[in-house]
Amino acid sequence: MKTSHPFYPLGLSLPHYVPNTLSSLELVSTFAAGTLVIFAGARILVNTVNKKPASSEKIVCLWFALCGFIHLFFEGYFGATAGEIASSTHIFAQLWREYALSDSRYMSYDAFTVAMEWICALFCGPISFYLVYAITTNHPSRYPLQMMVSLAQLYGDALYYATAAIEVYGSTRPESYYFWVYFVMLNAFWIVIPSYLLYRGFVEVVEVFKRDTAPGKKGKAE
Numbered sequence: 001m002k003t004s005h006p007f008y009p010l011g012l013s014l015p016h017y018v019p020n021t022l023s024s025l026e027l028v029s030t031f032a033a034g035t036l037v038i039f040a041g042a043r044i045l046v047n048t049v050n051k052k053p054a055s056s057e058k059i060v061c062l063w064f065a066l067c068g069f070i071h072l073f074f075e076g077y078f079g080a081t082a083g084e085i086a087s088s089t090h091i092f093a094q095l096w097r098e099y100a101l102s103d104s105r106y107m108s109y110d111a112f113t114v115a116m117e118w119i120c121a122l123f124c125g126p127i128s129f130y131l132v133y134a135i136t137t138n139h140p141s142r143y144p145l146q147m148m149v150s151l152a153q154l155y156g157d158a159l160y161y162a163t164a165a166i167e168v169y170g171s172t173r174p175e176s177y178y179f180w181v182y183f184v185m186l187n188a189f190w191i192v193i194p195s196y197l198l199y200r201g202f203v204e205v206v207e208v209f210k211r212d213t214a215p216g217k218k219g220k221a222e
Contacts, residue, residue: 005086007104008173014107016087020094027098030091038062038069042132049136057135060146063193064131067149072125079118083109102182103164104171112163116156124149147201150194157190 005017020027042065046058077092078085085096086107100106105113127149134142164171164183172179 005107006173007100007107007171009104009170012104012108014086017107018087018089020097021089022091022094024098027095031095034069035066038066041065046132046136049133060197061132061135063197064128064135064149067153068125068128068132071120071128075117076121076125078106079114079121082106082114082117099182099186101173102178105164108171112159116160119152120156124152143201143204146197147205150198150201153190153194154198157187157194160187 005012005014005019007014022030039062042062043058045065046061074092074095077090078096081088081090081093085093085100088094096106103113127145131142131145131149133139134145169179169183172183
């Protein structure tokens with residue numbers, strides 16, 4: 001017997017699908033609460049290591065702390081259990097099923113989404129956590145790593161949008177809420193913020209090389 005499910009396209013085969021035990025409101029609230037806990041913990045950590053960090057640096061630390069948790073644990077969970085998301089009752093699986101209403105590729109073991117999430121988990125996750133330390137302690141590796149992670153996030157999200165557009169958004173439910181809020185808005189954070197951080201990193205690196213290659217700099221060093 002064919003199992004019914006809420007995902008598009010309607011003919012998508014998900015024989016092991018089980019519905020969520022939590023409502024959409026409960027799942028969204030859980031995710032929001034988890035985000036607040038991560039922000040609170042990261043802020044305490046940053047203030048402990050550096051008593052007077054600039055407000056803008058605090059915000060960047062909170063961003064990378066959130067990225068670290070999402071990439072390593074949430075997306076890492078998807079990468080490790082992609083073939084079981086449709087049938088699992090784990091809270092992460094239910095969150096992915098909720099999000100998959102905007103993109104059923106997360107239900108169908110789509111090669112692109114599985115590969116993308118694995119790369120994000122294994123590459124961007126650990127480096128994002130390290131960046132919290134690097135920014136807090138003003139470590140010289142901060143800007144190169146910030147640019148690397150931001151470029152990876154920007155490139156991955158651009159491909160994610162592009163591949164969905166090429167498929168004419170056939171994996172998205174027709175309701176505007178799922179498309180504009182889940183698909184567009186939630187992913188837009190990983191376009192706008194990485195773009196800004198990539199620009200900031202580029203400006204800082206250029207300024208360093210400007211100082212090092214200024215006229216007379218070599219003569220003074222000698």
